[in-house]
Amino acid sequence: MPRVVSLFLPGWPIDRLRRALGASAPPPDKRLVLVGREGSRRILTAVSKPAEQAGLRVGMPLTKAHALVPEIVTMPADPAADAAALERLSLWALQHYAPIVAPDPPDGLVIDTTGADHLHGGEERMLTGLVNRLAASGIFARAAVADSWGAAHAAARFLADPVRVIAPGTVGETVAPLPILGLRIPPETVTGLRVLGFATIGDVLAVPRAPLVLRFGPLLGRRLDQIQGTISEPVDPLRDPDVVTARKVFGEPIGAPETIARYTKGLVHDLCQALEKRGLGARRLDLLFHRVDSSLQAIRVGTARAVRDEDRLTRLLSDRIETIDPGFGIEIMDLTAKLAEPLVLQQAVSSLIEEEQADIAGLVDVIANRIGAARLYRIAPVESDVPERSFRRISPLSPDVGTTWQNRWPRPARLLARPEPIEVMALLPDHPPASFTWRGKRRLVKRADGPERIFGEWWKRDAELAAVRDYFQVEDAAGERFWLFRSGDEQQVTAGLGRWFLHGIFA
Numbered sequence: 001m002p003r004v005v006s007l008f009l010p011g012w013p014i015d016r017l018r019r020a021l022g023a024s025a026p027p028p029d030k031r032l033v034l035v036g037r038e039g040s041r042r043i044l045t046a047v048s049k050p051a052e053q054a055g056l057r058v059g060m061p062l063t064k065a066h067a068l069v070p071e072i073v074t075m076p077a078d079p080a081a082d083a084a085a086l087e088r089l090s091l092w093a094l095q096h097y098a099p100i101v102a103p104d105p106p107d108g109l110v111i112d113t114t115g116a117d118h119l120h121g122g123e124e125r126m127l128t129g130l131v132n133r134l135a136a137s138g139i140f141a142r143a144a145v146a147d148s149w150g151a152a153h154a155a156a157r158f159l160a161d162p163v164r165v166i167a168p169g170t171v172g173e174t175v176a177p178l179p180i181l182g183l184r185i186p187p188e189t190v191t192g193l194r195v196l197g198f199a200t201i202g203d204v205l206a207v208p209r210a211p212l213v214l215r216f217g218p219l220l221g222r223r224l225d226q227i228q229g230t231i232s233e234p235v236d237p238l239r240d241p242d243v244v245t246a247r248k249v250f251g252e253p254i255g256a257p258e259t260i261a262r263y264t265k266g267l268v269h270d271l272c273q274a275l276e277k278r279g280l281g282a283r284r285l286d287l288l289f290h291r292v293d294s295s296l297q298a299i300r301v302g303t304a305r306a307v308r309d310e311d312r313l314t315r316l317l318s319d320r321i322e323t324i325d326p327g328f329g330i331e332i333m334d335l336t337a338k339l340a341e342p343l344v345l346q347q348a349v350s351s352l353i354e355e356e357q358a359d360i361a362g363l364v365d366v367i368a369n370r371i372g373a374a375r376l377y378r379i380a381p382v383e384s385d386v387p388e389r390s391f392r393r394i395s396p397l398s399p400d401v402g403t404t405w406q407n408r409w410p411r412p413a414r415l416l417a418r419p420e421p422i423e424v425m426a427l428l429p430d431h432p433p434a435s436f437t438w439r440g441k442r443r444l445v446k447r448a449d450g451p452e453r454i455f456g457e458w459w460k461r462d463a464e465l466a467a468v469r470d471y472f473q474v475e476d477a478a479g480e481r482f483w484l485f486r487s488g489d490e491q492q493v494t495a496g497l498g499r500w501f502l503h504g505i506f507a
Helices: 012-024 049-053 062-068 079-096 123-136 149-158 171-175 187-195 201-205 209-216 218-228 257-278 310-318 361-371 462-466 490-494
Strands: 004-008 032-038 041-047 073-076 100-103 108-112 142-146 163-165 244-254 280-291 296-307 330-342 378-381 391-394 414-421 423-426 433-438 441-455 468-476 481-487 500-505
Touching: 004 123, 004 149, 012 032, 012 041, 012 079, 032 049, 041 062, 079 100, 079 108, 079 330, 108 149, 123 142, 123 163, 142 149, 149 171, 149 218, 171 201, 171 218, 187 209, 201 218, 209 218, 244 257, 257 280, 257 310, 257 330, 280 310, 296 310, 296 330, 296 361, 310 361, 423 481, 423 500, 433 468, 433 481, 433 500, 441 481
Parallel strands: 032 073, 142 163
Antiparallel strands: 004 108, 004 142, 032 041, 100 108, 244 330, 280 296, 280 330, 378 391, 414 500, 423 433, 433 441, 441 468, 468 481, 481 500
């Protein structure tokens, strides 16, 4: 089932202008408006949040706006610059999120993320990450994902706060209470429907279709079908003219997996030859399938290093062919190196003394494309006595950082994401627990070692001056070993303020 993301940028012209002006932009608390022309009239084409709160609206004449709010800051609108920036934003999303992205002017993007959300930790995390990255750049955004472009478009504008995931198969009940503005129909059609008493999309869906189409034209019927997903609405993907591409057009549509795999191998061969001429290696490949019904299917794979190995790239793409639904047939295949880097081939050196190092890059690529690159990592040491700060995640193929952990005290093989509170029976102030209860199960302690005192990093924050932990290694009657700590120093413990937590489990 297709999954489509609609990204809504409600303040796009203002946000784009602020980014372009940089330090010379008006302060955020100023009532900034953009002014354009409608015939001979000068009207507001965009208003900032403070201006909107003061009562100004898009489409209001400039003279009326000055009469209502004399101290507004006016700047000329530039729709061409807005459209060009929106296209650049689409190229950015194309590089980072999915192989099928297109602008949705004047204030949005549409992204077909079918089969790509797992690479970003799921749809919820993908949308949240997308919105947060834009917010960090000064662009306010809302995003929604649904089975159809129409449903995602409406949800992004009227439901997302700031993100909304519409579960597969629930489009009808979700969009029914939304206003008819979410149908992407002309303003005069919206006005006509309101005159007839229609207020929500559900109101329009509940009446016979023919009289409405006869009165308002076929676009209304098509939008109703598109929002429900009963007819397809293909996304015309944006193409970067600078990327390396290989294409195969078929005289007769194909659909068998083995046929798709054979032509995939040929496309990889053509692409690798083009990359070799430029001295590049592929880091991310997008394989697009144009079906006879004008819809698109896509495969995206990535590599940890720049690669120009035909067999390796073919294997990565072929592993994903099973996710493609050819429908009534595929008539065009496009293979694009969306991300490429300079590649210098090195001659393998044979040595009778040094052992040959195994190259696990191929294995890393296979696993990363199945579960997502973000879920595959190595742990590197960090100089910190606080256990949860003593490591960081690095790429699986990153070079050795040259440091290691101190071996003064044993550390558990598994550290919990957050210390979990436990109930403990223990003598004060320095004795280990006699028993503890964790996740509803009481455990008797047979052996224990400790305490190991760890202080907070007081040189970073004043609040950590009083952060003290006493760690104990304990073993229960079943032979399982745990890492516990009691928070607080002697005065806090004596006063009954010390709390116990379980922080890790030994192998």
